[in-house]
Amino acid sequence: xxxxxxxxxTPSGSGTTTFTLTDTTNVGTSASDATTTVTVxxxxxxxxxxxxxxxxxxAYLIDPAGTYSLAGASAPTTDPAGAYSGAGASAPTxxxxxxxxxxxxxxxxxxxxxDLAGTYSGAGASAPTTDPAGAYSGAGASAPTxxxxxxxxxxxxxxxxxxxxxDPAGTYSGPGASAPTxxxxxxxxxxxxxxxxxxxxxDPAGTYSGPGASAPTxxxxxxxxxxxxxxxxxxxxxxxxGTYSGAGAASPTxxxxxxxxxxxxxxxxxxxxIDPAGTxxGAGWAVPxxxxxGAYSGAGASAPTxxxxxxxxxTYDATSAGAxxxxxAGTYSLxxxxxxxxDPAGTYSAAGASAPTQDPAGTYSxxxxxxxxxxxxxxxxPGFEVxxxxxxxxxxxxxxxxxxxxxxxxxxxxxxxxAATMLFARYPVGGNRAHLFGANVSNLTLQQLxxxxxxxxxxxxxxxxxxxxxxxxxxxxxxxxxAIQAALNQNLPVAAVTTGDSIAPVSVSFTGxxxxxxxxxxxxxxxxxxxxxxxxxxxxxxxTQINSQLSGTPGGVGLYSLYVPAGTIGSESMTESYGVxxxxxxSSGTVADGEQVTDASARLFRTPQSNPI
Numbered sequence: 001x002x003x004x005x006x007x008x009x010t011p012s013g014s015g016t017t018t019f020t021l022t023d024t025t026n027v028g029t030s031a032s033d034a035t036t037t038v039t040v041x042x043x044x045x046x047x048x049x050x051x052x053x054x055x056x057x058x059a060y061l062i063d064p065a066g067t068y069s070l071a072g073a074s075a076p077t078t079d080p081a082g083a084y085s086g087a088g089a090s091a092p093t094x095x096x097x098x099x100x101x102x103x104x105x106x107x108x109x110x111x112x113x114x115d116l117a118g119t120y121s122g123a124g125a126s127a128p129t130t131d132p133a134g135a136y137s138g139a140g141a142s143a144p145t146x147x148x149x150x151x152x153x154x155x156x157x158x159x160x161x162x163x164x165x166x167d168p169a170g171t172y173s174g175p176g177a178s179a180p181t182x183x184x185x186x187x188x189x190x191x192x193x194x195x196x197x198x199x200x201x202x203d204p205a206g207t208y209s210g211p212g213a214s215a216p217t218x219x220x221x222x223x224x225x226x227x228x229x230x231x232x233x234x235x236x237x238x239x240x241x242g243t244y245s246g247a248g249a250a251s252p253t254x255x256x257x258x259x260x261x262x263x264x265x266x267x268x269x270x271x272x273x274i275d276p277a278g279t280x281x282g283a284g285w286a287v288p289x290x291x292x293x294g295a296y297s298g299a300g301a302s303a304p305t306x307x308x309x310x311x312x313x314x315t316y317d318a319t320s321a322g323a324x325x326x327x328x329a330g331t332y333s334l335x336x337x338x339x340x341x342x343d344p345a346g347t348y349s350a351a352g353a354s355a356p357t358q359d360p361a362g363t364y365s366x367x368x369x370x371x372x373x374x375x376x377x378x379x380x381x382p383g384f385e386v387x388x389x390x391x392x393x394x395x396x397x398x399x400x401x402x403x404x405x406x407x408x409x410x411x412x413x414x415x416x417x418x419a420a421t422m423l424f425a426r427y428p429v430g431g432n433r434a435h436l437f438g439a440n441v442s443n444l445t446l447q448q449l450x451x452x453x454x455x456x457x458x459x460x461x462x463x464x465x466x467x468x469x470x471x472x473x474x475x476x477x478x479x480x481x482x483a484i485q486a487a488l489n490q491n492l493p494v495a496a497v498t499t500g501d502s503i504a505p506v507s508v509s510f511t512g513x514x515x516x517x518x519x520x521x522x523x524x525x526x527x528x529x530x531x532x533x534x535x536x537x538x539x540x541x542x543x544t545q546i547n548s549q550l551s552g553t554p555g556g557v558g559l560y561s562l563y564v565p566a567g568t569i570g571s572e573s574m575t576e577s578y579g580v581x582x583x584x585x586x587s588s589g590t591v592a593d594g595e596q597v598t599d600a601s602a603r604l605f606r607t608p609q610s611n612p613i
Contacts, residue, residue: 045072049090052076062088065107078105081126084112094124097142102126114140117159130157133178136164146176150193154178166193169214172200182212185231190214202229205250208236218248221267226250238265241286244272254284257302262286274300277319290317293338296324306336309354314338314417326352330370331419339417342370370420374408377517377561381426389422397442404516441477449480456487463493496591500584506530508576514566519546521557522571528555532593533578539569546576 042060047053051060052073063069067076068089079085083092084106095101099112100121115121119128120141131137135144136158147153151164152173167173171180172194183189187200188209203209207216208230219225223236224245239245243252244266255261259272260281275281279288280301291297295304296318307313311324312333327333331340332353343349345367347356359365373386380399381387389395395409405424412422441449450472457466467487474480508527513520521529534545545563552558583591 044074047071047073049073050088065089066105068092080104081106082124084108095121095126097121097123097125098140100125100128117141118157120144132156133158134176136160147173147178149173149175149195152177152180168192169194170212172196183209183214185209185211186229188213188216204228206248208232219245221245221247222265224249224252240264242284244268255281257281257283258300260285260288277301278317280304292316293318294336296320307333307338309333309335310352312337312340312417314413325414325417328370328415328419331416332356340419342367342416342419368421370416371423372412372420373423373425374405375425375427376405377427378405379426379563380405381424383426385425387424389424390418395422446476449477450474452480456484458488463495465489465493467491492596494589495595496589497587498583498585498591499587502582502584503579504582505577505579508533510574510576511571512574513571514540514562514569516567517547517562518550519560519562519566521552521560524556525573527576529560529576530555530578533576535574535576537569537572537574539572540566540574 042053042057044053044055047060047069049071050063050069052063052069052075054061054074063076063085065087066085067078068085068091069076070090079089079092081104082101083094084101085092086108093109095112096109098121099114101111102113103111115125115128115137117139118137119130120137120143121128122142131144133156134147134153136147136153137144138160145161147164148161150173151166153163154165155163167177167180169192170183170189172183172189173180174196181197183200184197186209187202189199190201191199203213203216205228206219206225208219208225209216210232217233219236220233222245223238225235225237227235239252241264242255242261244255244261245252246268253269255272256269258281259274261271261273263271275288275297277299278297279290280297280303281288282302291304293314293316294312295306296313297304298320305321307324308321310333311326313323313325315323327337327340327349329351330343330349332343332349332355333340334354343356343365346359346365348359348365349356378399380403387398389398389409392406392409392413396403396406399405409422412420452469452471454469455466456469457464459465465488467490469484469487471480471483474483506527508529509525510521510529511523511525513522519535529546529549531546531548534543536542536544541564543564544566547561547563549555550559550561581597
């Protein structure tokens with residue numbers, strides 16, 4: 001008898017199946033031995049993928065189209081949106097890229113809908129995605145296409161490359177841009193369609209740019225920008241005086257030599273002012289410089305012209321060669337001289353010499369040949385002293401601008417400049433009054449002078465003069481001198497005290513002429529001329545006083561000197577007036593000429609040559 005070792009059954013989808021087995025190999029066995037009945041039941045969890053188990057069913061059921069099952073499923077799963085299945089599917093099939101399936105349970109690829117232009121879909125999409133700004137899509141796109149470099153798409157859902165907008169000048173874009181990027185401040189992009197920051201051009205000196213510039217902005221006229229890459233108008237520097245700039249300047253332009261620009265922010269050479277005659281300017285000057293002594297300039301000069309050799313120019317701001325003064329004989333000048341030079345000892349020069357000539361054998365020359373001594377009778381010149389002056393200014397400072405000495409100084413120094421010395425000495429035609437000279441205070445400022453206050457005491461001819469000095473209110477050196485004089489004369493020292501005195505008036509009539517400090521008496525009508533008395537007449541200045549008699553009959557016809565210059569007066573009648581003081585008795589001190597006399601009521605009388613400070 002044979003033995004059935006194994007049986008394999010493949011379910012047909014039925015729930016329960018009965019099989020009858022007949023052994024046909026063993027002949028002669030009974031029918032009951034040859035036949036075997038087998039009953040087979042379905043496993044609830046044994047459905048293969050694409051099938052599912054249903055209770056009571058005699059076979060596993062195949063998944064219908066639009067569903068799918070994994071192995072062991074008890075029911076099929078409906079395909080989600082974005083996928084489809086045919087019958088017996090073990091998994092849904094995703095919609096192809098560029099399409100979508102918007103509903104569930106799709107049964108075939110025919111359910112796929114192609115994406116519209118302006119949208120895209122990846123595999124398994126249930127709905128298309130709108131293209132973002134900066135990209136575009138044609139129909140059926142699986143991904144958006146980025147906008148090209150140098151262009152941008154500012155909106156969503158773009159359907160083709162034709163909507164790309166080329167980047168304007170001043171901007172750039174990489175791929176997929178939704179907006180162009182402005183060029184950085186301090187740079188510019190002069191063309192359209194720039195694709196990256198690398199094309200930015202740095203602003204040159206003289207210009208500036210804010211963000212997104214297609215061209216740099218020039219610096220305003222009258223200003224300049226010395227650096228590259230400036231980002232705003234704040235980088236502009238105003239042109240200083242002496243310079244100008246047109247628009248877009250990297251540096252200011254200097255005013256031309258011979259001109260000047262006195263203001264800032266000048267915009268062109270039209271701002272240049274031609275130097276007036278007597279001045280000159282180098283390049284870039286804000287103000288012209290006045291010519292120094294020894295040189296001159298015409299209008300528009302870039303440098304002064306030196307005075308010619310053999311001449312000199314003693315003044316400032318000379319405008320032409322007409323200011324040149326020919327050197328006097330005994331002097332010489334090199335080019336550019338402001339004063340002639342005295343010939344040294346052993347040499348000589350004719351007028352207009354540019355160099356001295358050596359004395360020939362058998363001759364000599366003194367270095368003091370040009371110096372001059374002026375003798376005068378003015379009481380301003382101290383006695384027993386020689387005053388020395390090397391300039392007209394020095395003479396004016398001592399004697400005064402309107403003095404006769406100042407007039408002589410103008411003539412003398414116009415001829416010789418500082419090459420010679422002007423000397424003054426007093427010719428003692430009469431008695432000399434006491435003089436007190438202080439130190440030179442011309443170097444003090446008015447403020448320093450006004451700060452002087454205190455007590456001043458001096459001794460003159462044995463008498464002490466003192467007073468309280470306060471110069472805070474003076475407005476000049478002259479006013480200070482007057483204030484000091486008034487303070488010292490406020491309380492005069494007492495020289496003598498007398499009693500029982502009398503004064504008899506005397507009047508002398510005469511005819512005379514004057515010439516400066518000289519009085520020529522030509523006739524006496526009555527009386528006798530007294531030294532120290534005051535004279536009067538039609539043209540005689542008030543205060544004119546006879547100082548001494550120089551020649552002639554004592555007290556009569558003759559030549560007299562005056563204390564106050566009377567000018568030049570032709571012959572006229574004059575009167576001398578004085579009083580004769582008769583002293584009763586002297587209580588103290590000594591009565592002498594030159595003292596000031598007062599009575600008990602403080603009335604003031606003057607004796608001959610009375611001399612307060």
